[in-house]
Amino acid sequence: MAAAFFIDLYEVTTGQYASFLAATNWEAPWVWDTVDLAQHRDRPVIGVDWSDADAYCGWKGKRLPTEAEWEKSARGTDGRLYPWGNWVPNKDLANFASGARFSYSQVLMPVQSYECGKSPYGLYHMAGNVWEWVQDWYDTNYYEVSPKRNPQGPEQGQFKVLRGGSWSDLPKYLLTYGRFKLPPETRNSYTGFRCAKS
Numbered sequence: 001m002a003a004a005f006f007i008d009l010y011e012v013t014t015g016q017y018a019s020f021l022a023a024t025n026w027e028a029p030w031v032w033d034t035v036d037l038a039q040h041r042d043r044p045v046i047g048v049d050w051s052d053a054d055a056y057c058g059w060k061g062k063r064l065p066t067e068a069e070w071e072k073s074a075r076g077t078d079g080r081l082y083p084w085g086n087w088v089p090n091k092d093l094a095n096f097a098s099g100a101r102f103s104y105s106q107v108l109m110p111v112q113s114y115e116c117g118k119s120p121y122g123l124y125h126m127a128g129n130v131w132e133w134v135q136d137w138y139d140t141n142y143y144e145v146s147p148k149r150n151p152q153g154p155e156q157g158q159f160k161v162l163r164g165g166s167w168s169d170l171p172k173y174l175l176t177y178g179r180f181k182l183p184p185e186t187r188n189s190y191t192g193f194r195c196a197k198s
Contacts, residue, residue, distance in 0.1 A: 003149070003198070005065070005142055005196055005197065006196060006198075007069060007070075007073045007121075007183070007194065007195075007197075008062075009122060009123050010111040010112060010194065011044035011045075011111045011124075011125055011129060011130060011192050011193065012044065012045050012192060012193055013041060013042055013045060013091055013111055014037060014040050014041055014043055014044070014045045014104070015037060015041030015042065016045070017045040017048070017056060017099075018035075018037055020055075020056050020060075023059070024055075024059060026052070026055060026056075026119060029045060029048045029052060029187060030046075030047030030048075030187035030189075031046075031047050031151070032142075034040050034103075034104060034109070035104060039104075039105060040104040042110040042111060043108040043109070043110060043111070044108055044111055044125070044192040045192050045193075046102075046108070046130055046131045046188070046190065046191060046192050047188065047189065047191075048133075048188045048192065048193065049133070049185050049186055050133050050184035050185070050192065051185070052187075053133045053193035054133075054193075055062050055133075056193075056195070057176070057193075057195040057196075060118055060119050060195055061197070062197045063135065063195065063196060063197065063198075064133060064135040064193060064195065065195070065196035066130075066136055066150075066198065067135070067136075067151075067179075068150065068151045068153065070126075070132065070134050070163050070164075071163065071176060071177060073119060073121055073126065074119050074123070074126035074127070074163070074164065074176040074187055075119070075120070075177070076119065076120030077120075077178040080176060081114040081176060082094075082117075082127055082145070082174060082175065082176060083117060083120075083123070083126040083127050083176060084116060084117050084119075084127075086127065088171055089117075089127065089128070089171045091129075092114070092116050092117070093114060093117035094117045094125070094128035094129070094165075094169050094174060095108070095109040095113075095114065095125070095128040095129045096113060096165060096168075096169050096170070096171065096173075096174055097168070097170060097171070098167045098168060099149050099168065099171065100168055101187035107167040107168070107189075108129065108167060109125075109167075111125060111129070112124060114128075114198070125164070125172035126176070127164055127175075128167060129164075129165055129166065129167055129192075130164075130166050130190060130191055130192035130193070131162040131163070131180060131190050131191045132192060132194055133160060133162055133191065133193040134160070134161050134162065134163055135152070136160070136161045137157030137158075137159070137160060138157050138159040138160060138161045138181035139157060158183065159181035159183055160181065160182060160184045161180070162179075162181065162182060162191060163178070163179065163180070165178065166190040167190070169190075
């Protein structure tokens with residue numbers, strides 16, 4: 001169970017992140033020099049580490065979602081395997097398996113695309129496009145010992161949790177309950193985020 005919360009319908013875009021950079025002088029993401037805002041402003045921002053994502057959400061008066069909030073938003077209440085239901089991903093439902101070479105134009109899709117792949121709450125790209133940082137530290141067995149209501153994740157750890165799979169991943173990584181972990185200082189072409197609010 002989770003208390004009521006708000007979560008963004010879309011992944012944070014390069015356009016939104018550019019406003020944050022202009023307002024704060026925060027360090028630019030990895031490969032930011034290849035962003036062409038005229039062309040890419042509706043694509044998810046990538047190359048952000050956990051602290052970047054956390055800082056952006058804070059700047060917006062929000063925060064990163066907890067892992068439990070993220071999963072509820074992706075799955076709804078019926079335990080579905082994917083945000084859209086239980087059938088295997090295809091190219092109408094999600095952006096995945098697009099190879100390994102990164103370019104904003106070729107592998108990332110606009111955050112408001114894939115209408116048919118939305119979650120029960122109307123969220124876009126909860127599977128594919130980019131992995132999404134969440135608030136929690138990673139612990140393999142955390143959910144065996146966590147509180148049933150509003151689990152906030154372990155107190156500390158070595159890795160932060162990411163959810164949802166990315167443009168380069170196979171379908172098994174797009175499952176609503178799939179978990180991935182990375183050191184919080186990781187910046188790569190597969191990882192972005194969305195914000196939430198209590």
